[in-house]
Amino acid sequence: MFGKKKNTPQIDPEQLELIESAQKRIKQKKRLYIHFVIFLIGSLFFILANLTLGIGEQVKFFDINWFVFAILAWLFILIYHVFYVFITHKFMGANWEKLQLDKLVAQQQQRIDKLKEQFVKEETLIAQSAAYNEVKKTHKRNRGLTIIVAAAENDAIGKDNQLIWHLSDDLKRFKTLTNGHHIIMGRKTFESFPKPLPNRTHIVISRQENYTVPDGVIVVNSLTDAIEASKSDSQAYIIGGGEIYKQALLVADKIELTRVHHNFEADTFFPKIDNTMWKTTHNTFHDKDENHAYPFSFITYKRL
């Protein structure tokens, strides 16, 4: 049980294939050489059999002894063998060459796919940065546009226009962070509240021209207008839902994420956070307890 672990030699399969092909080639040449030697001995035997032992003395074609034809016929077979080894199966054989060519083409294809993938990623990053800089320029905002969201391990955030879980510490954190600030949300998220939250300025995004809201709630027709409307606030929050988060990820500079460590069935999801665009600056884990049915972590991301 505690004996020395036996070392199994690892041979690269490509090297093995190369060795096997080389061995096959050596065998082919060896067989040709043996054929040549047998041909010489056979020819000598035919000559001796005919001229010395008198075998088939009478058998002649066009007045030429039979052994000449026998040797010529064998010579033809030997030439065919030489042709087979050195011309048809030159180097490592046609099949081997084709296999190597196919492998090379597959490797090149893989490299091209990788480069393409990298190119698309870089293009996306450039486009995202350009969009972000454009919004910053247009709204002359200082850094202070934060996404606040609670998302499950599978990025689920809502179902049937409702939150899926109830985590009291998460709600407390939401209240503390957003208290006194502008909160930007999609029309559906706004409608999921029983009434507007106290001590916050609500900005609701809708494409509807005559969308009616209680007094004090601001309605705008785009995220850009929502950011414009929150300009006076040095720390505005984007509070959802799925459609708005997707657009806001391009322009926000911070994400306050509550990651709920569980998978849920949902109809609304938070987009994947791209680690090349965002870095974690804070991460606190909370285990489940009598007030919290699931463990969760408060994670802060800042745009790179």
Ligand SMILES: NC(=O)c1ccc[n+]([C@@H]2O[C@H](COP(=O)([O-])OP(=O)(O)OC[C@H]3O[C@@H](n4cnc5c(N)ncnc54)[C@H](OP(=O)(O)O)[C@@H]3O)[C@@H](O)[C@H]2O)c1
């Ligand atoms: N877990 C969390 O932290 C969290 C937070 C918030 C919400 N949620 C959940 O998310 C779900 C709601 O999200 P959702 O994606 O369905 O809806 P949503 O993002 O809240 O609202 C979508 C609506 O916003 C308006 N809208 C979106 N983009 C617009 C644009 N570019 N210009 C103008 N208007 C625009 C449209 O309103 P009109 O149709 O009126 O034009 C659209 O129907 C709910 O289940 C909610 O509970 C979860």
